[in-house]
Amino acid sequence: MQLHIEAVTKQYATVTAVNQVSFQIDSGEIFALLGPNGAGKSSIIRMLVGMTKPDSGEIRIHWQDKTFNEVPRRLLGYLPEDRGLYGDKSIEKNLLFLAQLHGMSKADALQEMEHWLQVFELSERRHEDLKQLSKGNQQKVQLIAAVLHKPALVILDEPFSGLDPINQEKVVEFLKQLKQNGMTVLLSAHQMAMVEKLADRMVLMAKGEVVLAGSLADIRQQAKPEQQILLRSETPLPIEWLQALPEVSSLEQQAPGQALIRLKAEAQVAPVLRQLLERIEPEQIAMQTPDLHQLYLQAMAKHQSRVKLEVVA
Numbered sequence: 521m522q523l524h525i526e527a528v529t530k531q532y533a534t535v536t537a538v539n540q541v542s543f544q545i546d547s548g549e550i551f552a553l554l555g556p557n558g559a560g561k562s563s564i565i566r567m568l569v570g571m572t573k574p575d576s577g578e579i580r581i582h583w584q585d586k587t588f589n590e591v592p593r594r595l596l597g598y599l600p601e602d603r604g605l606y607g608d609k610s611i612e613k614n615l616l617f618l619a620q621l622h623g624m625s626k627a628d629a630l631q632e633m634e635h636w637l638q639v640f641e642l643s644e645r646r647h648e649d650l651k652q653l654s655k656g657n658q659q660k661v662q663l664i665a666a667v668l669h670k671p672a673l674v675i676l677d678e679p680f681s682g683l684d685p686i687n688q689e690k691v692v693e694f695l696k697q698l699k700q701n702g703m704t705v706l707l708s709a710h711q712m713a714m715v716e717k718l719a720d721r722m723v724l725m726a727k728g729e730v731v732l733a734g735s736l737a738d739i740r741q742q743a744k745p746e747q748q749i750l751l752r753s754e755t756p757l758p759i760e761w762l763q764a765l766p767e768v769s770s771l772e773q774q775a776p777g778q779a780l781i782r783l784k785a786e787a788q789v790a791p792v793l794r795q796l797l798e799r800i801e802p803e804q805i806a807m808q809t810p811d812l813h814q815l816y817l818q819a820m821a822k823h824q825s826r827v828k829l830e831v832v833a
């Protein structure tokens with residue numbers, strides 16, 4: 521299963537939800553769509569599953585030796601943005617119904633269901649009506665429903681939403697299992713820490729456009745992130761002096777004796793370290809690599825200031 525999204529544009533009335541977006545998802549990858557609210561993630565997903573069509577550009581899905589313009593239903597496991605199962609039916613009845621709709625036999629569905637109910641610790645509750653479950657547990661049932669029929673491609677619109685940190689970790693493990701089982705996974709998410717653990721590649725979108733794309737390492741390179749120095753001392757740090765150093769762009773004081781110092785893009789690290797060591801006796805001094813959350817915030821801030829400049833010009 522390979523997906524090609526080529527120069528796809530989607531307009532709703534006055535809003536360009538997706539603007540000339542291109543990327544490719546390879547077989548067996550976990551691929552993440554990232555971006556703030558309204559970036560266009562769900563619009564792309566809705567076009568992939570055939571709920572809407574692009575205004576221009578092309579979607580091509582290659583499966584074995586065939587090509588499609590939307591993912592065929594029998595190959596697709598989909599967690600929609602608007603969740604929808606039957607509240608007055610039990611977990612088991614809901615899952616059996618959906619598995620059989622996808623052409624699974626009852627025996628196969630029950631066997632597959634057993635595995636996933638155990639993964640999400642819901643085995644004991646299989647006969648409870650869905651409406652009796654917490655929002656998080658309903659979400660877990662929805663995730664099982666998306667994969668029970670062993671689809672080739674799983675598309676999950678915000679699989680982590682509404683889940684506590686422990687259950688978010690469970691979803692990470694669930695997604696890793698899907699990859700091990702050979703499925704291709706596309707997900708949208710706001711939880712950068714989870715995406716960082718999982719995604720082989722990703723695109724960062726803003727206002728319908730791709731801002732950054734690639735693996736985490738690629739994104740780190742493209743983003744040209746600020747260099748960061750973590751400084752820890754047993755005595756309080758001379759914060760004003762640190763802020764006034766010409767190489768420093770900003771400083772985050774994390775405790776009286778601890779700060780994260782961000783350097784200007786063109787700054788050399790060695791002279792900064794020399795000055796620090798002349799003035800301070802640090803307990804710890806370390807270069808820090810920004811995580812996906814920080815890269816995301818930096819990329820979005822840069823994108824916003826570029827858009828503002830374009831508007832002024």
Ligand SMILES: Nc1ncnc2c1ncn2[C@@H]1O[C@H](COP(=O)(O)OP(=O)(O)OP(=O)(O)O)[C@@H](O)[C@H]1O
Pocket residue numbers: 532533535536537555556557558559560561562563564
């Ligand atoms: N059916 C629609 N009619 C009109 N505008 C729409 C429609 N669907 C989406 N939009 C607009 O398109 C833009 C992109 O929305 P979309 O739902 O794709 O973003 P998203 O990245 O999935 O956001 P979120 O993280 O909030 O789910 C938004 O400005 C949204 O208001």
